[in-house]
Amino acid sequence: MVSLKDVHKSFGDLKVLNGVSLDVMKGDVICIIGPSGSGKSTLIRCVNALNDIQQGSILVEGQEVNDPKLDKLELRKKVGMVFQQYNLFPHKTALQNVMMAPVRVLKQDRASAEAAARALIKKVRLEGKEDAFPGELSGGQQQRVAIARSLAMQPDVILFDEVTAALDPETVGEVLQTIKDLAEEGMTCILVTHEMAFAREVADHIYFTDRGVIVEHGPPGTFFTNAQDPRTKEFLSQIL
Ligand code: ADP
Ligand code: MG
Numbered sequence: 001m002v003s004l005k006d007v008h009k010s011f012g013d014l015k016v017l018n019g020v021s022l023d024v025m026k027g028d029v030i031c032i033i034g035p036s037g038s039g040k041s042t043l044i045r046c047v048n049a050l051n052d053i054q055q056g057s058i059l060v061e062g063q064e065v066n067d068p069k070l071d072k073l074e075l076r077k078k079v080g081m082v083f084q085q086y087n088l089f090p091h092k093t094a095l096q097n098v099m100m101a102p103v104r105v106l107k108q109d110r111a112s113a114e115a116a117a118r119a120l121i122k123k124v125r126l127e128g129k130e131d132a133f134p135g136e137l138s139g140g141q142q143q144r145v146a147i148a149r150s151l152a153m154q155p156d157v158i159l160f161d162e163v164t165a166a167l168d169p170e171t172v173g174e175v176l177q178t179i180k181d182l183a184e185e186g187m188t189c190i191l192v193t194h195e196m197a198f199a200r201e202v203a204d205h206i207y208f209t210d211r212g213v214i215v216e217h218g219p220p221g222t223f224f225t226n227a228q229d230p231r232t233k234e235f236l237s238q239i240l
Helices: 040-047 072-078 094-104 110-123 139-151 169-184 196-202 220-225 230-239
Strands: 002-011 014-024 029-033 055-060 079-082 157-161 188-192 205-210 213-218
Touching (some): 014 040, 029 040, 040 055, 040 079, 040 188, 072 079, 079 139, 094 139, 110 139, 139 157, 169 196, 196 220, 205 220, 213 220
Parallel strands (some): 029 205, 079 157, 157 188
Antiparallel strands (some): 002 055, 205 213
16 A cells, blocks of 8 residues: 655755655554654655655555656545644534535535535544534544544545644543544554554554664564564653
């Protein structure tokens, strides 16, 4: 589904990704963890072309993302993204927020877009909140609307960048549950997260990044119990 090979990315003189390779199969849940500033956000933003790259290859369903001729809108229909700051439209209801892109971008007729949006709001367990405005919802509820909004574009893979990091602790669990529901339905997910218990339970594969390289990776069983690299061990000892 997604394949990165030897990806290099700089901002001016600052090298942020120094030869990153990783592969994501359909239905996989991949967690990327690592210290702040290690390039995690940059890495996933490259996958939907929010960042360009200087060297290497990024394939999404066989298509080169780094190709200047690539249609970015088409790419972003396939690759959804959910951010730490959910950025809902404050003067639109939950339902309107979820319907907007399908109507405007996918040119769906309003009735079918609305039916699909209602089903998605139910899927993220917000039935009854269709007509609520973002300001009337908790952070966790707003983030679930943002996930529904991303799903409304019918993506093949979704990127999640620390989507629970800005939430009140009591609403983190419901957002993680929503992601878990998606994972169980077979949605391909690439997550940057600090939620180690979640990563351990839900991820198929974990990548640890430090200073723009993948230092260590593996399935959660081996990753958490048998980390080899001193940088991984140090990070885990601080966070677990
Ligand atoms: P992480 O998500 O792991 O915390 P980031 O990918 O956000 O790390 O950032 C990695 C490095 O790249 C940091 O040093 C950050 O300051 C820098 N960086 C990120 N985005 C930009 C940008 N648009 N312009 C310049 N530097 C950036
Ligand atoms: Mg980040």
